[in-house]
Amino acid sequence: MSIQTELAIQLSATYRLQWEKAQDMFVLLYPEGLIELNQSSAEILQICDGQNTLKDIVSTLEKKFSTNNLESDIKNFLNTALDNGWITQST
Amino acid sequence: MAGSLKAPSPPRWLLAELTYSCPLQCPYCSNPLDYANLSTELSTDDWKRVLKQSREMGAVQLGFSGGEPLIRKDLVELVSYSHKLGYYINLITSGYNMDEAKIIELKEAGLDHIQVSIQASSQELNDFIAGTKSFEHKKSVAKLIKKHGYPMVLCVVLHRQNIHQMKDILEMAIELGADFVELANTQYYGWAHHNRDQLMPTQQQLHDAEGIAKEYQTSQQGNMKIYYVVPDYYEGRPKACMNGWGTTFLTIAPDGVALPCHSARQLPNFNCPNVNDSSISDIWNKSEAFNYFRGDDWMKEPCRSCSEKDKDFGGCHCQAFLLTGDATNADPVCDLSPQHQIVTDAIEQAANLTDDKPLVFRNSKNSKKF
Numbered sequence: 075m076s077i078q079t080e081l082a083i084q085l086s087a088t089y090r091l092q093w094e095k096a097q098d099m100f101v102l103l104y105p106e107g108l109i110e111l112n113q114s115s116a117e118i119l120q121i122c123d124g125q126n127t128l129k130d131i132v133s134t135l136e137k138k139f140s141t142n143n144l145e146s147d148i149k150n151f152l153n154t155a156l157d158n159g160w161i162t163q164s165t
Numbered sequence: 166m167a168g169s170l171k172a173p174s175p176p177r178w179l180l181a182e183l184t185y186s187c188p189l190q191c192p193y194c195s196n197p198l199d200y201a202n203l204s205t206e207l208s209t210d211d212w213k214r215v216l217k218q219s220r221e222m223g224a225v226q227l228g229f230s231g232g233e234p235l236i237r238k239d240l241v242e243l244v245s246y247s248h249k250l251g252y253y254i255n256l257i258t259s260g261y262n263m264d265e266a267k268i269i270e271l272k273e274a275g276l277d278h279i280q281v282s283i284q285a286s287s288q289e290l291n292d293f294i295a296g297t298k299s300f301e302h303k304k305s306v307a308k309l310i311k312k313h314g315y316p317m318v319l320c321v322v323l324h325r326q327n328i329h330q331m332k333d334i335l336e337m338a339i340e341l342g343a344d345f346v347e348l349a350n351t352q353y354y355g356w357a358h359h360n361r362d363q364l365m366p367t368q369q370q371l372h373d374a375e376g377i378a379k380e381y382q383t384s385q386q387g388n389m390k391i392y393y394v395v396p397d398y399y400e401g402r403p404k405a406c407m408n409g410w411g412t413t414f415l416t417i418a419p420d421g422v423a424l425p426c427h428s429a430r431q432l433p434n435f436n437c438p439n440v441n442d443s444s445i446s447d448i449w450n451k452s453e454a455f456n457y458f459r460g461d462d463w464m465k466e467p468c469r470s471c472s473e474k475d476k477d478f479g480g481c482h483c484q485a486f487l488l489t490g491d492a493t494n495a496d497p498v499c500d501l502s503p504q505h506q507i508v509t510d511a512i513e514q515a516a517n518l519t520d521d522k523p524l525v526f527r528n529s530k531n532s533k534k535f
Contacts, residue, residue, distance in 0.1 A: 092225070092251070092253075105278040105345055159387065
């Protein structure tokens with residue numbers, strides 16, 4: 075599977091993104107599991123809200139971090155996230 | 166024995182074993198053999214204190230387990246309290262006594278997920294292994310869980326008596342709409358250790374079952390996630406004990422004993438702390454039991470000089486104790502262990518089991534004999 079550019083991306087219903095104060099990081103929670111996210115993964119997943127497409131996510135984050143070369147990193151991460159079932163794209 | 170001086174990482178997982186009572190009698194239960202003598206249970210307020218202190222330490226995954234957690238009358242109250250604290254809450258249940266009203270009530274209280282165990286893909290075998298008529302009810306509970314929007318995890322413990330049903334088990338999981346399936350080869354602790362000869366599958370059975378599991382893992386990708394818990398007696402390398410002793414997991418037993426792993430109360434002279442006497446922070450950071458196997462100061466050879474010691478931490482200490490009598494020995498499932506023959510002998514012994522040695526079912530009557 076790979077990300078379809080024209081479709082919005084959302085977190086899967088079985089996953090929950092949450093800020094953990096004790097660990098000072100975002101985590102992804104699912105049945106009996108926990109994924110500790112680095113900052114860039116957390117930045118991406120926070121805007122997988124069912125409204126944004128790949129292009130929207132890239133432009134939001136490039137603006138936020140004043141850079142213009144994030145597309146391939148973001149796309150790679152989202153493809154992994156899709157394979158792992160963390161995110162979905164509705165048709 | 167002192168562990169590393171570095172401050173330990175905070176607990177991430179709290180397993181709250183609310184009660185040892187259970188209507189089922191599975192002969193592979195991981196509860197202690199003598200559970201019937203441990204009938205004291207923490208009060209609702211005790212549990213709330215444990216939940217609050219553990220959450221403050223960093224625990225975020227919470228499992229309500231047992232025994233059968235649905236037996237506790239305060240389950241909904243504890244779920245609601247935990248939800249307000251921000252836990253991701255898992256209910257690990259046999260489904261027995263669950264009905265639609267309870268499923269709705271728990272959802273409204275903030276329960277995130279329900280894991281239902283099924284013992285087999287056929288009514289006859291399920292009800293035999295569970296020691297209780299429960300198959301049809303479990304299936305209807307699984308459907309209700311889906312209906313009310315929970316992610317549904319189906320857990321099937323595998324052993325010699327049901328592993329040939331692998332294909333039917335997976336087809337049943339698809340039919341029930343499971344999001345995740347946990348195919349858990351029996352781990353030999355507690356009752357399972359006692360019944361090991363009758364539960365241990367053969368190499369051929371495992372080979373066939375693993376092939377089917379892999380096939381479904383591929384064909385169900387993106388639809389149903391299948392976890393296959395390997396049978397460590399056959400693996401040649403041990404499992405990484407609890408992701409590292411005292412690094413991630415905190416188990417609280419029904420009577421308030423705090424354990425770095427749910428089997429640890431069987432370790433002799435271990436002085437496991439109790440939440441009635443100490444705070445979670447003191448238990449986690451300062452108690453002898455939680456520091457005992459932290460770091461690698463405790464290790465003997467062959468683990469000490471092993472290049473894989475940071476990967477498996479010497480394996481499972483409870484298994485080392487059960488099989489060799491010394492928890493600081495290498496887990497003998499490792500083929501580098503000088504005592505590995507204990508494991509190969511156990512496999513052979515089970516394979517050569519000819520008489521009809523009966524399974525000993527987990528119930529209070531049998532428990533009182535231990």
